[in-house]
Amino acid sequence: MVLAAAATAGVLGFAAAAHAAPPPASAFGRVPAVADTAISPDGRRVALLGGTSEQRFVSIATIDDPNMPVLALGDAEAISLSWAGNDHVLARMAYWKSEGPRLAYRFERNVAINTQGQAVSRLLEGDAFSQYLVRQPVLGAVVGPPASAYVLGLAPIEANSGMDTRIKRKGTEGWAAALMKVDPATGKGVRVERGDSDTVTWALNAAGEAKVRLDVDELTHRFEIYARSGARAWTQIWQGPNYESRRQYLGYSAPEDAIYLAIGDRIVRKPLAGGPDQPVGQPLNGVSPNMIWDPHRIAPVAIVGGAERPVYNWLDAELGATHAALSKAFKGKDVTLWEWSTDRTRFIVRAASPSSPGVWYLFDKTRKELSPLGEEYPELKDAAFGQTSWITYKARDGLEIPAYLTLPPDLAAGAKPPLIVLPHGGPTARDGFEFDYLAQFLATRGYAVLQPQFRGSWGFGDAFEQAGVGEWGGKMQTDLLDGIAAVADKADASRVCVVGASFGGYAALAGATMHPGAYKCAASVSGISDLGLWLEQLWRTSGDDSATVGELRAMLGAADKGKLNATSPAQLVTKATAPILLVHGDQDTVVAPQQSQVMANALKAAGKPVDYVVLAGENHYMTRSATRTQMLQALEAFLAKHLPATN
Numbered sequence: 001m002v003l004a005a006a007a008t009a010g011v012l013g014f015a016a017a018a019h020a021a022p023p024p025a026s027a028f029g030r031v032p033a034v035a036d037t038a039i040s041p042d043g044r045r046v047a048l049l050g051g052t053s054e055q056r057f058v059s060i061a062t063i064d065d066p067n068m069p070v071l072a073l074g075d076a077e078a079i080s081l082s083w084a085g086n087d088h089v090l091a092r093m094a095y096w097k098s099e100g101p102r103l104a105y106r107f108e109r110n111v112a113i114n115t116q117g118q119a120v121s122r123l124l125e126g127d128a129f130s131q132y133l134v135r136q137p138v139l140g141a142v143v144g145p146p147a148s149a150y151v152l153g154l155a156p157i158e159a160n161s162g163m164d165t166r167i168k169r170k171g172t173e174g175w176a177a178a179l180m181k182v183d184p185a186t187g188k189g190v191r192v193e194r195g196d197s198d199t200v201t202w203a204l205n206a207a208g209e210a211k212v213r214l215d216v217d218e219l220t221h222r223f224e225i226y227a228r229s230g231a232r233a234w235t236q237i238w239q240g241p242n243y244e245s246r247r248q249y250l251g252y253s254a255p256e257d258a259i260y261l262a263i264g265d266r267i268v269r270k271p272l273a274g275g276p277d278q279p280v281g282q283p284l285n286g287v288s289p290n291m292i293w294d295p296h297r298i299a300p301v302a303i304v305g306g307a308e309r310p311v312y313n314w315l316d317a318e319l320g321a322t323h324a325a326l327s328k329a330f331k332g333k334d335v336t337l338w339e340w341s342t343d344r345t346r347f348i349v350r351a352a353s354p355s356s357p358g359v360w361y362l363f364d365k366t367r368k369e370l371s372p373l374g375e376e377y378p379e380l381k382d383a384a385f386g387q388t389s390w391i392t393y394k395a396r397d398g399l400e401i402p403a404y405l406t407l408p409p410d411l412a413a414g415a416k417p418p419l420i421v422l423p424h425g426g427p428t429a430r431d432g433f434e435f436d437y438l439a440q441f442l443a444t445r446g447y448a449v450l451q452p453q454f455r456g457s458w459g460f461g462d463a464f465e466q467a468g469v470g471e472w473g474g475k476m477q478t479d480l481l482d483g484i485a486a487v488a489d490k491a492d493a494s495r496v497c498v499v500g501a502s503f504g505g506y507a508a509l510a511g512a513t514m515h516p517g518a519y520k521c522a523a524s525v526s527g528i529s530d531l532g533l534w535l536e537q538l539w540r541t542s543g544d545d546s547a548t549v550g551e552l553r554a555m556l557g558a559a560d561k562g563k564l565n566a567t568s569p570a571q572l573v574t575k576a577t578a579p580i581l582l583v584h585g586d587q588d589t590v591v592a593p594q595q596s597q598v599m600a601n602a603l604k605a606a607g608k609p610v611d612y613v614v615l616a617g618e619n620h621y622m623t624r625s626a627t628r629t630q631m632l633q634a635l636e637a638f639l640a641k642h643l644p645a646t647n
Helices: 005-012 025-029 243-248 317-329 437-444 462-466 475-486 503-514 531-542 547-556 561-566 594-605 625-642
Strands: 034-039 045-052 055-062 070-074 077-083 088-099 103-114 119-122 138-142 148-156 175-182 189-194 199-204 210-216 223-227 235-239 249-253 258-263 266-271 278-280 290-294 299-305 311-314 334-340 346-353 356-364 369-375 387-394 400-407 418-421 448-452 492-501 521-525 580-585 610-615
Touching: 025 437, 025 625, 034 334, 034 346, 034 356, 034 369, 045 077, 045 369, 055 077, 055 088, 077 138, 103 148, 138 199, 148 189, 175 199, 189 210, 199 249, 210 243, 210 249, 223 243, 235 258, 243 249, 243 258, 243 547, 249 290, 249 299, 299 317, 311 317, 317 334, 317 346, 387 475, 400 437, 400 475, 418 475, 437 448, 437 492, 437 625, 448 475, 475 492, 475 503, 492 503, 492 625, 503 521, 521 625, 531 547, 531 561, 531 594, 580 594, 580 625, 594 610, 610 625
Parallel strands: 034 077, 418 448, 418 492, 492 521, 521 580, 580 610
Antiparallel strands: 034 045, 045 055, 055 070, 077 088, 088 103, 103 119, 138 148, 148 175, 175 189, 199 210, 210 223, 223 235, 249 258, 258 266, 266 278, 290 299, 299 311, 334 346, 346 356, 356 369, 387 400, 400 448
């Protein structure tokens, strides 16, 4: 098969010479050279999003054609790709826009690119109302002709529209979500649905018709699912008790005209037309599920769970057989069927593991050929990485805590390296069977890296997640301490630093201030330091009665001002004894940079050692190679000074 793979490698900068171990911080800090790929519905073309953060590209390769148009995106935050028909690729981009001297926002928009590599439109650019929406998710596409993209927009609430049944309680002015049908060639759209003040989004069938509407009640924060089966009227078919219950909705299946829900330890199918729920698959046994969907048939094809690594329960035998054959070819790696053509003859495949950076391939099932598309971390090719193992240990109250442990490469027999405890963000998230650039960077510097899936983490069942409620500064932190003791036979438990980002940054600061004797140092990246201040910041952006603030309050438990202060590192700096590193992007709209500044000021006022690094032009997600590398270099220098490795 001719896919112009060599040309793609050259354009996107995939080819690189091997570096002597350990590779430099820049090799880990670069944003992935392949950020996303997408295959056209007819399977003739593959679009790739890649390059460096300073020069992103979208390239469009046609199967068995040496020509490969390339569109240079420049210094831009490029997020993802999708096809709207066979003739246009939608590149989802983000940019920073200031609204006055004090307000700035991160906007996401979709740029339509034709198969000649030309940007032809920006979706809904001229829409008077949708321009105020911060994000612009693509909810579906119809191949046509003519092709259409369906995206989320905004529309004004009309005083006498009759759409909001609680109009007297909620008022008659404001904005509502709108479903917009857009021509990718022009970017112009028409409104096909308007929700009410509660509407969040819709689910569509293959024809682009809205079949399911998802709402969050403004007043009660209940999650509500409405359906349209045949008739035009929307009917509520399910309601969750709170905002958190939105995660129980797994998707809409067009062939079955049904939704899928996670109820207790089962996945169930609920027909839109009514009737009993139908259990699907086996009981989950304490594992939180995901589902894989066929975007062409709008149907579920697999249930994915698993603790250490993904376990696939294929509902679609044809795709299951393809996945099994490729998994055998990439033994020891997790294989993802990323996308496929409508006829399922061509697939985009990604293979990765904790010690293998992601590599992308095109698989032609008819020809039985596998063609490389690109490597995510080309400068790390042939580098020696630490080996990662899956462990479990008991917390002091008996709860079983899973974790990943990565040891340095080429570790001498019997050696006990210093330990980095690396709690994840979220906290309702988890680490996965995946290449973690930060964990491997630390391992190649001679550190053992422990990634505890502390209570409150997602993926290990409802009971495990609920065990974290109200425990941000409590048992979540002692779960980390119990992990240190559990790996004392493999790492030096007397030489430990805690490092984390976002909630992990909070955990690092909480460890340094609430358990100062356990850690020699702490490093927080985009972390939270003052819970009361954080709630106040969310009030300003979302409203005190918003579902977002309500969910945070629920996670914090019965947190009055006293408890918030008692679990806020910025209020506890006098207890800190270890040096602290703070790193924060100045364009972070998730955790405001003020959180690190407040911590730095408090530490300095108390005469405590602190280093504060501001990443110019960086957001919460570390999307720029230069600032990612700057963070790694600052962390490496900080650890070399306060917790030097011996190898």
